[in-house]
Amino acid sequence: MRILIYKLTLVLTLVFLSNYALADKWSDQFPHIKNTGDIPGECSYESMSKKDYSGRTLKINTHAVPVMGEPTALHAEQFRKLTGAEVKVVHTPAGDLYAKAMVPFQAGQAPYDIVFGFSNFIRDWMQYLEPVPEKYVNMRQMQDVTQSHIGVASWDGQMIQFPIDGDRHYLKYRKDVIDNPKFQKKYKADTGRTLKIPTTWKEYGEIAAYFNGWDWDNDGELEYGSAEVMKKDDLMFAAFFSRSAAYSKNPRTPGGFYFDLETMEPLINNPGFVEALNDWVAATKYVPPGGINFGLGDEINSFGGGQTLFSFSWDDAFVKAMEDSSPIKNKVGAAPLPGAEKVWNRGDNSWDMGHNQAPYIVWGWAAAVAKKSKNHDMAFDYLCFFANDANHQADIAIGRFGVNPFKKSDFDPQIYIDRQGWDPLIAKSYAATLMGMEEYSTNRVFPLRVPGVFQFTGAVATGTSKALAGQLSPKEALDEVAAEWKKIIKRVGADNIRKAYAVGVALEDNKK
């Protein structure tokens, strides 16, 4: 009996050590995964090393360096070492990703095996893409992806884009101001209200206006209220939808946020959106000088550089602020987007008073395989490898990579505390905020994913920027947008759009 126990212990020890040895073997060769070693799975380093793609070439079009561009190139290097394939990576700025993919696709060609883009391209380019094969969907690493991100990557139940990143809009604020007793007292004394994390856009505006235009962190420079994406470029309409979600997404009137699903009547100029645009025009008073020409890069520079109190779009600004070299590291916090104190009820044609919240599951980076590519097997293996557990854990710990949490196991605060030196409280609130938007929300807004999506968003961008510039009043601007939307619907075909929009509405009204 004793001998048996000894033998068992020996065997178990050997197994344990050999796993360890295996992990060390890969992390020695690939320092990128040194913190976790290789994590076993169908697409792990170990598995990939067994594949032989030598003599074949994989072509990838990805985003500029470093956001998404650097991890693409890094994983390409690793993939090459493991499988012998030659991987050619091309980098394109964000605004041009669509054109760079669509022009060849529409000319009947597929010069890239893998194309990166934003997940809201899906309806426009899915006809040129190869759906993700069952075997990848069923892998353990894929099952770990949150439901909303599987939804974002799929169309009508079929996974078209390979989840490699997750994105959402959330509120970022300066902890050293909001949680500061000195300022809390001052604010209360001056305004009679409490200084706290804003729960409505009105509160957001009040607090931002109060802290606008004076030096509240004693660095010798003026600070301002909020940094927002207001430049009339390809992204600003997302900032607008973030602001309007809570005013217009009414859980009592399902069946459409952008359009009424039944009638295909645009809802973009209803009072909910107008109210949000009113707020936004007011915001032009508490952004830094030149703020209405801020693109995402400027917003990151501004909030991440310590210039403003608030910001609320993508992860990048927060991640930048929490980098080791940042002077405001561990001085920022994350919270859900503000809601609204009232929401428009289009059934009753009146406001429903009472707090309403509606997270905006905004699009993020997506990658997909071209249908006409001759290297489906290699391409999907690459993407799977990109998103494998070991790589993913390493990627989300490197801020500049732009890979943000989208797997259930990503929402563990320890990752950020250990690997990136985040303050435990901040890490916990970050994980909780993100998790809350993903898994627990039942009243949310999904990105618009209908045919001709960029015609709709282009109209929104033009209209709202005219209001911000003061060329039109908010109501006039949105009426103009609605009129433009009607024309687009006529051109593209109401039925086409309804069919596509229904897919999104089903995800939005998701009642768990």
Next chain:
Amino acid sequence: MKFFYIISKYLAITLWSMFVVAPFLWALSTSFKDFNSVTKKATYIPWLQFEPSLEGWKVLIRSPAKGGVDIIEPYFNSIFVTCSASLISILLGTLAAYALSRFTFKAGFIKNNDITFFFISQRIMPPIVLSIPFFLMLGYLELLDSLFGLILVYIVLLMPIAVWIMVDFFNKVPKEIDETALIDGCNPYQAFIKVVIPNSIPGLIVAGLFCIIFGWIDFFFAFILTFTEVQLLPVKIVALNSSVTPWWSLSASALVSVAPLIVVAFIVERYLSKGDLSGALK
């Protein structure tokens, strides 16, 4: 009075020089900064106002797997494509310009001026709409993502400039010169090469420079018509432009892009002065 005149001349060119140089100095200073030096406030002097770093420059030779963009190969690609296309454009364009300046063409109501205008009107079309047809055309000829395909497209873009400028310069060279040469027994080709060309060097130099410049700075066609094999410099540099606009590396790359052309500018100036037609026309 004369004094005032001289002072105002020097003042004017000094002011303009400052205006010309200002963004370059800013770019130079910015190329040594990093995120923190850029986001607090405007800073100018390294060591005094900010900690300089070579990151902006090093990124230009690093591979993308380490967060950089390697511009060395695109650099040479751009030089090759620009020079080849310019050379061919100048050649074909100068010949055509000579014909339009000296001879009369008449086909129905289309006259010389119309043909000249036809050449230059090629430059009016916004490039965007030409993207799909050029794509299809080069795709059919299997010239996509190739140096030769790009050169072909650039010839179309640059030749009109050569024609337009050379017609003006040839018109300045009096026809008597040609006639004298012909009377002396030259055939038209010899007259052209031996007599007219040497008298229009400034024009050739200028046309050549413009061809090189417009070829070097093109972004759009290089962007649409190349994929992974051939990358030109502007397309590669723009690969740095992700969410966080890297002021530092873009500044460094702007300076690096302009460098070879500065050399060309020196050469141009030299020949321009030489072609000064001071003295009798031979």
Next chain:
Amino acid sequence: MVVTHFKMNFKHKFVFLFPGLLVLIGILIFPVVFTVRLSLSSWDSVYPGLDFIGLDNYIRLFTDDKRFWESFFRLSFLSVTTVVLQYVIGFSLALIVWKDILFKRFFRVLFLIPMMTTPVIMTVIWRTFFHESLGPVNDFFSLFDVTPLWLSDEKLAKLTVIIVEVWQWTPFMFLLLLAGLLSLPKEPFLAAAIDGASPLRKFIYVTFPLMAPISIGAIIIRLIEASKIMDTVYVLTSGGPGTATETSSFYIFIKGLREFQMGYSAALSFTYLIIMIISLTIIAKVLGKLLINRY
């Protein structure tokens, strides 16, 4: 001017002209025809392919597209202003460095450099230069306690675009005019010197008329190029604030490559082409009458 015909065969003139002309037509014929055909279709991201919808795109742009005509108006304003400024400044600079002056060659080279910068990259530098809170321009203005909104005020944004364009393309005028000056014959100037003309009279009666043909050529080509202004607007303001700096070329770009309405964009381009050809022909004739036939 007496037109002398060379005594030679037909074939010579075609040998000179045709290589260039044929290459141009050969490469361009398909794209141009395709663009016209494209404008008669409704090719966009949803319905790629050349269906035939007749003149619908044109009807739409003439009756239903206020934005296109507004952008045209803006474009005219911006391009005419920049070209006039470039001409005046370029000519003045060329005149100054034409004759002997200290460091003449240095200045000549220096003044050429701005047009050699790649617009796509250089405009990013300008964007940081004019950044309202982090750029040097407003750092300077903060001495006077003002913060001009270079890129976010409707009027100032236009001014900023003009400044950048003038910086970049004045060298073009400068070089062309300088080359023209350097190839002027000496005789008229000798005659003027004998007559004892002042510098001003010399300029008005000798230099300027002799430079008239080149001036017209330079202005026309600059107008063509200026009208295609894209990268500057795109990087600096994206056509904003609102639509304050949105030009036709920018609008065509947005409709074409961002919204992917290729068919409509082709119709816009073709209309733009026709309008430009007509206006340039008129401008060339007007300038010709003004400048050449006066003396």
